[in-house]
Amino acid sequence: MLTRQELLQRITRVPQVNIGHFPTPLEACPRLSETLGGPQIFMKREDCSGLAFGGNKVRQLTFTIGEGVSQGADTIVHGAASQSNHCRQTAAACSKLGLKCYLRLARDPKSVVQGNVLLDYLTGADVEFVDVPFGPKLEAFKINLAEKLKADGLKPYVVTSPRSTALAAVAFAWCIAEIHEQQTELGIDADWIYTSSVGGTQSGLVLGTKSLGMKLKPYACAPIHWEGKINRIRDAANSAAAILQLDTMVNDEDIINTDDYIGEAYGHLTPEGIAALKLVARTEGIILDPVYTSKAMACLIDHIKEGRFSTDDVVIFLHTGGTPALFAYPEELNESLP
């Protein structure tokens, strides 16, 4: 087991760029807790991480772009689903650091110049929609594009798994170190941290809490069905442990990740998610996103309704951002109003 200072020292040694507002706040949500008759809920505001509407990827990009810059990159290549929060935060980070940014977005029903896509254009990224499905084929496409850019004399760095997921785990071990300190300041010792993740965010939460010997346990809701997700989350956590030279080993039993709140498919809104989004907006003035955090909040609300917590328990909800995507779902959200 490590102390917080020891963990932070190890994290400081990993190449990084200064692009976000850290530490992000950890704030109480008393009206949400009271309305639900549930535990004391605190929200860790990664949506306030400072860059182009924030989100969990700012912390991750601190290390992925940090790695690229340490290798001499002048160009970042990324690509994912069209409304990717990760791509939007990458484009904004490149603006801030004076790097070129190439985004190749999978053409899909949300390939509209709204939400994240609008921000990709506004931040000056080179954006193209491609008829390549999001997944391994798009990853290969990105690597191929980087080869072409190299031939043109650029020095590209590709944001791609598994490296990017391992560095995300480093980032969220750091987030846990922040929470550790903030809990001491607030005089709380939470039992659970809920989040939306099927990758590096959860890996880092698990690694961080385990290496510091905290009672805090991560509970993650997947936003997408992902075959082999437990292996992916475990391997990223253990790769991050190797990067940070930690003795901590993450096992399958450390990983709780449910598919129960995905709904029809990735990117499709659920009635429970929309209800959760409205409840948090109307009790705390905090805006969740339609694809990730609203579904994770629906899970927490269900667990409260099932009676899993007492009013003395403390639960942290990690708000991973994603709010610009709201503006790509006007019809679906309008239907649910007022």
Ligand SMILES: Cc1ncc(COP(=O)(O)O)c(C=O)c1O
């Ligand atoms: C808003 C938001 N929340 C959660 C996630 C899930 O993160 P991961 O599965 O990479 O840990 C993402 C990923 O894109 C996201 O954009």
